[in-house]
Amino acid sequence: MSNHLNALKNAARNHIETRMESSRVSQQAFQEWREQLRNLINGVASWVHPLHELDGFSVKGIEFTYSSTDASGRKAEQKGPGLKLTFADTELLIGPSYINIGWAPEVPMLCSGAVTIVGLGMKDTCQLHYFNGAFNTFTYGDKNGPIGDISFSTLLASILPELKASAT
Known part of the structure; x- marks a missing residue:
């Protein structure tokens, strides 16, 4: 009986340690x-700051709900910061869409996520990609590249002509 109890204790101990890790x-x-999401959203707000000089432009912080999956495979809804950029009668929403964490004992963690840019009339999905601690790339249709002030400004300039008027 003690061998069975020891096996049970060892299995439970291993399970507990793995779950805690x-x-x-x-x-x-x-x-x-x-932290990186907050930094990105603050960065975007500063990158579009020169647009404040234009009549009909505004930027507003809003909260987004997005999906998350932790290292144990548990799914949950999270809330995080985003932005609403308004250009006269049209707008762009920029906010988190998902975060996934993958991990197993003896295996390095993999963490990926995305912030999505959505606007009425956009031809493609636009995402700013997060991988293991940094937002470093974007994709928009067949365009992709590193994320930064200049690349974001160029990306935004290519999206704006596609936008349609928002329903009011």
Whole structure:
């Protein structure tokens, strides 16, 4: 009987240790994601700041709901910061769409996520991609590249002519 109890204790101990490590890894990854998301949204707000000089332009901070999956495969809804850019009668919404964390014992963590830019009339989906602690690339149709002030301004300039008037 003691061999069976020892096997049970060992299995439980291993399970507990793995679950605790998985939770720790997830918490660290979510914390890093939130910090980088905040930095990105603040960066975008500063990158579009020169547009404040234009009549009919405004930028407003809004909260987005997005999906998350932790290192144990648990799915949940999260809330995070985003922006609404208004250009006269049209607008762009910029906010988080998902974050996924993958991890297993003895395997490096993989954390990926995206911020999506959505506007009525856009021909393609536009995403700013997050991978293991940094937003570093974007995709928009067949366009892709590194994320930064100049690339974001160029991307935004290519999206604006596509936008349609918002329903009011």
